[in-house]
Amino acid sequence: MYKALFRHIEKIVTLEPCEIEILESCLNVSTIKKKELVLQEGQICNILYFIIEGCMRQYIINDKGIEQTLQFGIENWWITDYLSYHNDIPSHFYIQAVEKSEVITIEKSTLETLLIQIPKLERYFRIVAQKSFGAAQMRIKFLFTMSAEERYHHFNGLHPEFVQRVPQYMLASYLDFSAEFMSKIRAGKI
Amino acid sequence: MYKALFRHIEKIVTLEPCEIEILESCLNVSTIKKKELVLQEGQICNILYFIIEGCMRQYIINDKGIEQTLQFGIENWWITDYLSYHNDIPSHFYIQAVEKSEVITIEKSTLETLLIQIPKLERYFRIVAQKSFGAAQMRIKFLFTMSAEERYHHFNGLHPEFVQRVPQYMLASYLDFSAEFMSKIRAGKI
DNA sequence: GTAATTTCTTGAAGTACTTCAAGTTTTTTA
């Protein structure tokens, strides 16, 4: 059940059997129904989610009442609002299951004690966060330099299976253009 | 000389005197002239920079040959390309001093041994990276939800001194609009 | 302290998108 996470961790640090045992005792698995929210705007986010199976997204609702997806997460990704988490401030985001998902949850207080018992995990989470930050910078680069059509084709080239997996309007907002424009790009009407 | 960094670290973890000594022996200070590059596109980035004084920026050059700033860094910020750093791949970015800057540099191999000697620093760098990632997500939110004019006024409201500190065209590209448009916003001609 | 360079401004023309509205198709639910 926790195998996916152990495998992910072992790519970065090596855990002793006793450490795996401690870790195991701190984890919980939960099933999130499609469209269920695990975080809402205004709430303080004090849980980290590791996606074992399924797909989650982080989104906002803009002035016009339209949802805009900032981030998707799939198998073997962590998803959370680190700003709300670290600063204990209300989140600006919603986090929702796009598909029925299995996630491992770790609460902030549990993680704190866990990191004291297994300091190696500091390293694991450091490297995960640094790589995520690097990926966010690349994302900003693509948003800055590519046209809407280029962003779509680029993303589709990198992750064709994923494009099939989520509603078009969610992907459109993730790539920062309207659902209607996505439809026209796909039809080759641009 | 290293005081600024020690103070930054002590906000997150407490170092023993002997640890400070070890850390000190691993650091170097260097002065970067205005406009000097510390990283160029295509190079592998294996240095972390901590800004003691001055201002640096990470930018790209787009298809039209125009520079677009992705990130600024000022006093007490780390700046680097973590994707290039971790994956040993050529960077997509330039990193340059906007003003004459004093920076602490740590090379990758040095940091690796340092983190083994002082595991507490894993925690420090984890928290720095997680907060940076959170900030990057907020940045994407603002890019998604605000008009050019709103982004300017919002940024100017948060960091008025900084707006005075860097050339307008750099800030314009950071906020993702043209230098000419920035000029019109500031003149109230929008 | 004057020349050279960099940065900022302005207006006119163009364009890559958005918005709206209505209809169609697909998926979900009971």
Next chain:
DNA sequence: TAAAAAACTTGAAGTACTTCAAGAAATTAC
């Protein structure tokens, strides 16, 4: 399996920007 809900498509009209070009102002360099 029918009804309801969600997702996608299409065209027409609008707009928030960009690009270009040229001059003015500020800063840097010798």
